[in-house]
Amino acid sequence: MRIDTSSDTAHDCDEGGWTPRLICSLVTIVLLLEMLAVSYMMISIALPEILAHYETTQGAWLLTAFLLVGAISCPLVGKLADMHGKRRLLLACTLIAALGSLLSALATTYPMLIAGRALTGLLTPCLFLSYSLIRDVYPKRTVPMAVSIATSGMGVITVLAPFLAGWLIDGFGYRSIFWFAVIGLTVLAGLIVLTTDESSIRAHARLDLIGAPLLSIGLAAILVAISFGSRWGWTAPSTLGCLIGGAVLLGCWIASARVVRDPLIDLRVLRRRTVALTTVGAGACYGAGTVFSLVLPLMCMTPSVLGLGYGFDVTAKGFAVFQAPFGAATMLGGILVGVLVRRVHLRQLMAAGLLIETLAALLSAGVHDHKILLIVFIGLFGLGQGLIYASIPNLIIAAVAPQLQATSASIVAVAQALFAAIGPILAFVLLNAHIALAKEGEVFYTDRGITLVFVLSATVALIGAVAAYALPRSIRELTLPDADARTSPTRSAANA
Template sequence: MGLLLELLSISYMLISIALPDISAHYQTTQGAWLLTAFVLLGAVASPLIGKLADTHGKRKLLMVCIALAALGAFISAIAPSFGILVIGRALTGMLNPCLFLVYTLIRDVFPKRTIAMSVSVVISGMGLVAIPAPFLAGWLVDNFGFRSMFWFTLICLVVLAPMILLTTDESNQRLHSRLDLVGAILLGTGIGSALVGISFGPDWGWTAPGTLAYLLGGVALLVAWIVSARRIEQPLIDLRLLTNRPVALTTLTSGLVYANGAVYTTILPFMAMTPGELGLGYGFGVDAEGFAIYQAPFGAATVFGGVIVGWVVRRVGPRVTMITGLVLMTAGTAATALSHESKASVIVFSAIVGLGTGLGYASTPNLLLATVPQSLQATTGALASVSQNILPAVLPVVAFSVLNSKIAMELDGAAFYSDNGITIGYLIAAAAAAVAIITALALPRKAEQQADLQAVADDAGADVAAATAPALP
């Protein structure tokens, strides 16, 4: 199960490194959809999978998610068109629910004395794999092409599924609850429709009938989802929780942390792999394997940031570590936006953003325990998990919509963005982190001072971590 979550952890990284090659092969400027489809389906499906797992068994639903993700990897590997590839990536996004299924399965079937250590091992593995993964991904892409990313994922899933089935017992915990299928459809199609309008607006024209139809249709579906969520007894997402200030602020802050990381790591390979001789004001012309020197510092610093939180959070509180991380993310992203001509400076800025990201990731479950009443921690964790998937799905599409209106040239079917476009794309990510600073500062301090942060190591803390710790981008 730990290896499965490591695969989830590097799924974002694998696709971001291969994205320039994929975009050139399919001659598309909509590469951000490969990340968006992956996290959006996972965000919408996770609440449904969670309820089905409670009813039919967590190991059974874990196997279903692995099977769907394997099917998605296979479709992606043989995709004849970019649209089919997006469908495959969306199905592969069923890896996302595996995160909380693994944690809760550990809680249900492992001996109580081993639960805390088991969860710690799984979490550590998800972080450490981020360091060697860029070198593996680069080697695969350079030597076997971008499709090797998907074959690699498929092979891993085919090997891991029977291993988990044979070594892990099924949970005997059962809880029957109502599935909000209507809510899932309205939310997923509403966000997807609006993002299609945003993505293709630069090409179709912002006032074109098709653009307006997707935008207005998406808004109408989202309004319908809100109405539905307020009326039914067990909605996909309980919006009433957002009337609680700490819940709303914690949810938004954690989502913006992940959104910043998603945009930063998606734009970075385009910037580094662009040949400098094109004279665009940026670009180092590295191949996929060479790009690892830019991605690895980000991953290593992210892991280190998580370690720092573990050292100091009980002394200074998670609000301080979260704000510190967001300041680093804002500064590093803005610095990359304004100065990306030097290899050394980009590597340093990437490490700064990674350090801030690690502080933000690790602060999230601690912040949840510190600022949210105990009676609301489990449901808020689920709400935060949705936010940590939806916002990273939305913001890259917004950023690349701007980039696609700033194309400087096309060469052999590949689009190259202007220096101004790269700058604006990164400033969008910096703005997300800056807004998160404001929301984090608005979090109450009194509840934080009274919180028992030692609870992170308890079983309850493991439950919260399961709901609030998506994979590293």
């Protein structure tokens, strides 16, 4: 891989501050990333209505299809962004996601709905593309706060979004959330063109046409086995075939990544301790958060008269009372990182966030019928999310050179998407093993099933906390050698 370094430090040397155009650019990026969060949240809130409409218990695939495509596309998008420009790929992903939302809005069958959600999964790379673009084109001293705000959201949006979701779903049905996404994403694509500059940093590389299908098919096969294993039987030929076949393909991908000149994911980057542990912690954060957000509407919107030990019988709009504190606390956590980043080590902030998530999920596991306490625990979990969301990109920015920002961030994004994709599958495996009753096409779960899902969320967060505490105290920037100097040790930073 050959890197164009003609303007690597152009923005590093720029000590300028905030301008009206820069503020508009940040607001636009925040709104785009909020569309990612809002889209995911709206699906969780609409999930009971969607499952009842299509009479299915395979709700996990509404979330998993979105995240699976996100996981598979991140390395390719990251590579293309380094080669052709981060803003260009950001716009492409945004517009394809809008087309996916259009397909979901018009879906007449459940598979068609899932296909639309899969295309919308291209919103996932927008997260790392955004903060990598900020790193390239914003003045240096504005980057930490801009990244923290961009990745944790603006409080007003995160607080109001649940009420918007409830109003749309209750008033116009679940299809309205997809139409909202179509309009919002199209408008934001235009605003990005008007407010945000393109990065001038380029890496000259070749696309890994061997690694892409090996990685994508291998991951998909394993996720299919995990999703349908409880129905097919864990020892059934179909389940074992998917598991073994997926593992073999992933093994082949690892082997190819070691010999291909420009692999889809450069495994040398993962040998960097900071990148590897940040990747694990980031994945755990997203996995824990996905599971937590999945079970909340199922629990809160269940009628209390069923006597299952949980349920407040709230509508989608009423659920906003539970969701809004989560968004506000997430915003607060992100701002705290922006304020403290120069005084408190990022590893401490990230670990603290994951431990807060662990505690909040365990407390929620023990309280299913007390509304006020549950809202407090939800807010606590959101605070942890905000601390982690803002810590992740700042860690990556500190750990790798500008030319590797998109590629390295895509590795983290793959872990985030994979943990978040597997989380709902495992959650529904637990829930579908604890069905209390089925009524008029709707399935309701036992109190024990709900408890186990919260415990799953806490366990995943705890794994991430351990990884975060293992991060090195001193972070040095990694620079990989280019194609003409791969064997030169002076061009590569030592592992932390």
